[in-house]
Amino acid sequence: MTETWLRKHRLLYVGATRHSLIHAIRDGNIDISAFKTWLGQDYIFVRAFVPFIASVLIKAWKESNDRDNDVEVILGGVSALNDEISWFKKEASKWGVQLSNIVPQKANQEYCRFLESLTSPEVEYTVAIVAFWAIETVYQESFAHCLEEDSKTAPELKETCQRWGNQGFAEYCNSLRKIADRQLENASDDAITKAEATFLQVLEYEVEFWNMSHGGT
Template sequence: ASGGGMIMAWLNKHHTIYSRATRHPFILSTRDGTVDLSSFKRWLEQDYIFVREFVPFVASVLLKAWRESEDGSDMEVILSGLASLNDEISWFKKEALKWGVLLSGTSPQKANQDYCRFLESLMSSEISYTVAITAFWAIEAVYQESFSLCLKHGSRTPAELMETCQRWGSDSFGQYCHSLQMIANKRLEKAPDYILGKAEEAFLSVLEHEIEFWNMSNGI
């Protein structure tokens, strides 16, 4: 691929599904200020469950980096992600209180269960670091791209949803996603074809799961 690396090539090739994941009606309605607050609360309680499952997944990526990467800076980027998940879990609890959402009484819905099962499959030691870091990047990038849309000039995001949008839509989260993308690109550049195929498949699976996750939040 050209200067943008493999990921840029895939973003172009899979533009349609990527847009369905990053410009979902849930996000567009948040941006337009027409979002149904019961959808937002459902997203909040379900994403709390997801993030708790995401921690061991990120830890598994860290372990793969330690085993398979020659570049020590990979581990630092992944560790910073893991550290911010600690803060994120506290934030979810605080946010749930604000909305009167009872997190302890929540069980994962089907789309969430399916997504978490997919994460678990990537935690296997049979899955290469290249595939896992690509999936990790994609998971973070979808949220970054989605929520940054709600911060753009001209958006009408309700004030009480701004903190959520800033958490994932901020420039600093964008920088972090960019670092993950560079790591993934570096790995993909050196990967044999069969790993490239698996990484592309994992990228597409992430997009499908993200779309289903938004659908679930909207009660679809």
């Protein structure tokens, strides 16, 4: 199912994973103030991501089978997020970004509100895991692009790209995708429709999120 969606919504997916900010990092001509804006805004986002992951974990614990390993995969995500939060603090101090002074921009507020809406117990596990897979995968695909052989990513931004572009993170995204596909195989038509709409919303929010660093709201 996810393969069909990726094909059907290719344009939007490419828009989210090959944004001009990613091209600028990859081509070595990123405006550092855009990078700093992204850094501060993403710190706010990852903090809002914590209750979202916790809600997916609860849904997995209630609805998945022990032998399917869903809880372990999601716990891996919790651990990655814990590292991510520490990394943001370290990286912010390296670039002189004051995290306590950051005001969330409109696109970020809306994305965080969307995440919060997905934490509701009424949102099915299938829908939540699709959102989770899509959110993580956009970053994986985007930053992995900046590490390809012909990229000209500046050395001081390589660590940022490694954080999401590394092989371990790719394998974790793949595990999330397998869970999403397994859930979708057994889902009702209504849940599939909702999950596809959620997938599209994630891609749209991700594009808007990148846009903030170019002076978007």
